[in-house]
Amino acid sequence: YTELSQAIKLSEIYNGSASKWDWGTIGNVRPSFDEYWAPYLKIIKYCETADDCGYDNSNPWKRPNGAPAGLGAVFPLSRTTVVLANGSILVVVSYAGQTGSLAKYIFVDTNGSKKPNQYGKDGFFFELEEGKGLMPYRYSVLTETEINNNCSKNGDGGYCSAKLMRDGWQIKNDYPW
DSSP states (O other): OHHHHHHHHHHHHHOOGGGGGOOOOOTHHHHHHHHTGGGGSOEEESSSSSSHHTTSSSSBBBBBOOBBOOOOOOOTEEEEEETTTTEEEEEEEEEOOOSEEEEEEEEEETTTTTTOBBBBTTTTEEEEETTTTTEETTTOOHHHHHHHHSSSSSSOOTTTTHHHHTTOOOTTTTTTO
């Protein structure tokens, strides 16, 4: 989280507020990644396939209950996936949301392609918030109950980064693992 936050802040010095960045258009997200993100990250390689990242299939992540999560590791039309020097995998995603707006979020697999590849254990979601920078996904709009229900063995696991941040980046006794 810290390394990615620092890279974003550095990019903002040269490119303005991250909340105003162009995340590209559907089918053409890579040029925006190369402008706003790449110069400020220590990228080992771009993943053109899941195998390039070391994953054994294109949808490697699971939900807390073990069910497939559905997020594809590589989908060049709507995301850019890279391996960072620290071994983590970063996926910057933009796609047409249900309302027609561009949905934007960041996914980090903290230990790269190594197992468990599970939301809330080594896979975490973030977004860029106006005036706040990098934040856990939906952090500012969710209640404590919503976060706790989602970050549970029966939940989706997508809000576990919010739970960790609210707990001071500590895994407390109520963390589900």
